[in-house]
Amino acid sequence: MAIPTDVRYTKSHEWARLDGNTVVVGISDHAQEQLGDVVHVDLPKVGRTLAAGATAAEIESVKAVSDIYAPVGGKVVAVNDGLDDSPDLVNRDAYGEGWLFKIEVADAGALDALLDAAAYAALVG
């Protein structure tokens, strides 16, 4: 199970990667494995302002629906449209092509409060 060190994690299994003043968000390898085959992703609208911890997206697998929470607060500036045709990207490349949405943050230190790789590994190990 992959737990890359260049991202931070939430207890609800999202990952967040800082890219300038934008945070890219996805779900962890552990989460995609637990979900099973992803068949549909419901993403937030670009321009929407999310509070940290708010329900941002919905991921549906064959058997279940899972809420995805914003790891940090900010404005949604991009969503991964590729998931419309290929929701399975979430399974195949959870930290890369399976990204969900990007949030513009005011504060670059926003990720500091999240779990680092070691802490997330302890959570799911």
Place this chain on the structure above:
Amino acid sequence: MTELLRTPFFAHHQAAGGRLIDFGGWELPVQYEGILAEHRRVRASVGLFDVSHMGEVRLVGPRALEAARLLVSNDLNIEDGQAQYTAMCNERGGIVDDLIVYRISAAEIFICVNAANRQKDTDWIRAHNPFPDQVEVRAEHDDWAQVAVQGRNALATLQRLTDLPLADVRGYWFTQGRVAGVDGCIVARTGYTGEDGFEVFLPVAGADDIWSALLDAGRGFAEGDLAPIGLGARDTLRLEAKMNLYGSEMTDDTTPLETGLAWVTKLDKPAFIGRDAILAQREAGVPRRQVCLDVAERIARPHCPILVDGVVVGEVSSGTRSPSLDRNIAIGMVAAAHSKPGTRLVVDVRGKMADAEVVRGPFYKRPY
């Protein structure tokens, strides 16, 4: 804590890396390699299902066939070696279970019942046996293991393990004999996937032999090797083929006419439990009907309300994203006025409204 029940194939599921879940009190795999991959494997080639949790009841005695005819909705106008799918109803016309009845002879009837209804059906059949002095009711649930081999390569796979002439066994017929060295098997050309295939009842002691033999025999097909298939794909396969699931499409409170089972309900049969109630419903006009739905944008799930002009007219009983069609499909039940193919409806999926259209089922028909 109550322990979960295990089938004779449990160790094989563990060895194959099956993800085990609690399925109505049974510890069974929901998936192995993944639901979509397993679904596609069955549609393209062949898959192996453990269905040992199903129950078996045998009626034995000179009036066994007569007794069965009084218990079930279908006519059982079948010959020795032939099987028939049917409902078994209560006095209100509600469905106690859906079953397959196998006529071994007029004096020996073998019935396969849903896992969840093992005890309910046994009790029901015993309580409603019309000829208790002449027909014995035997519960054989624990005597049998059962596998299903489904897909276009199912026959070829199974034929490698038996001298029984499988090509001569037509749809819904069965034969008995030795498979993979295991004597006393019942081999039926039936299934719950919409593909060709067989369901094999075998004495429990033969379980290990048959599972390993099937995995071996299923190798080398261009379309893909045989592999075990879990409950997740079992559900998407049967849904695409518009096959009802007891507890979802059918309950004690739904009649066969309401649940798309008029075709197995022979109201011209002189008598069967529930006949009068079902006839009366037909005279009065069946108030609600099963529909197949094509759902736009969202995946409908069980119990999602169905609306027309903002008014709830029914609800979804099963829904999924169809792996074979790459569309969202669902089965539901709505007020009869809204049940015609082409009718436009709205499905409330967790607060978001999704357009849907009534379509003619099944969603998937095998191309061979």
